[in-house]
Amino acid sequence: MFTFNDIVRLQESELIAELKAGRESAFRTLVETYQNKVYNTALAIVQQPEEAEDLAQDVFVEVYQTIRQFREEAKLTTWLYRITTSKALAHLRKRKAQKRFSRITSLFGVNNEVLHDPPDFHHPGVSLEQRETMSLLFKAIEKLADTQKVAFVLHYMEEQSHREIAEVMQMSVSAVESLLHRAKQHLRKQLTPFYNERKNP
Missing domain, CATH: 1.10.1740.10 (RNA polymerase sigma factor, region 2, helix turn helix motif)
Known part of the structure; x- marks a missing residue:
């Protein structure tokens, strides 16, 4: 069957x-x-x-x-x-x-960012209420190392499993897990000040 x-x-x-x-x-x-x-x-x-x-x-x-x-x-x-x-x-x-x-x-700018880039980039499926948060998230994702960026996008946005990502990136599952762990650490470090500010305006 x-x-x-x-x-x-x-x-x-x-x-x-x-x-x-x-x-x-x-x-x-x-x-x-x-x-x-x-x-x-x-x-x-x-x-x-x-x-x-x-x-x-x-x-x-x-x-x-x-x-x-x-x-x-x-x-x-x-x-x-x-x-x-x-x-x-x-x-x-x-x-x-x-x-x-x-x-x-x-x-x-001082960090070589393009100052005239559109500030209102939004990914499909993001609600109006989420746009401010998602805009900050995408700016943080942009600063990730290339391999971390690919692993993060495939896992959290395309809902690919660790094994599927490993096949795409042609590396071991443990290497993918390590990339995702480092990506989350970097993102948490960049986004924590924003969330703290919202909790304590």
Whole structure:
């Protein structure tokens, strides 16, 4: 008797086979099924909606171009998250490099942050009441080391298990747990003053 997971794997295997055969309908299904996951993951890392949209498109273009090389050693979602996080981090590195070499120094603060970035960045699904807190959280996430950032986003925003994250990041489960622990420590340190201020206005 098939379990739900068996059915999901069977459907995924069929979709992959259709993609490898070059079926346009299969590619449309792929985009419709996973575009929100890909976009939200990219957005949580780069924190710029337009850049996240461009990255999401790049992810699906790469999938379309390289699907025949996909050996199915991991789940399709794992592969998608791996491509997405890799592209998002590469984009961040490129952005930081552009900042470092920019001659328009008046646009930057003492910590090299872009002063003209939109201050009202919000992630999909965040209620109005939560926006102030979430805005501070995303600013804190932005300061995390790249690997901590990826692990945190995948676990707490995309609800991926430690094992699934380990597959995406190609590391051990214990290494993922360590990254999440350090990420939470850093975030707690950055956000504690804010919460203390709210408790004692």
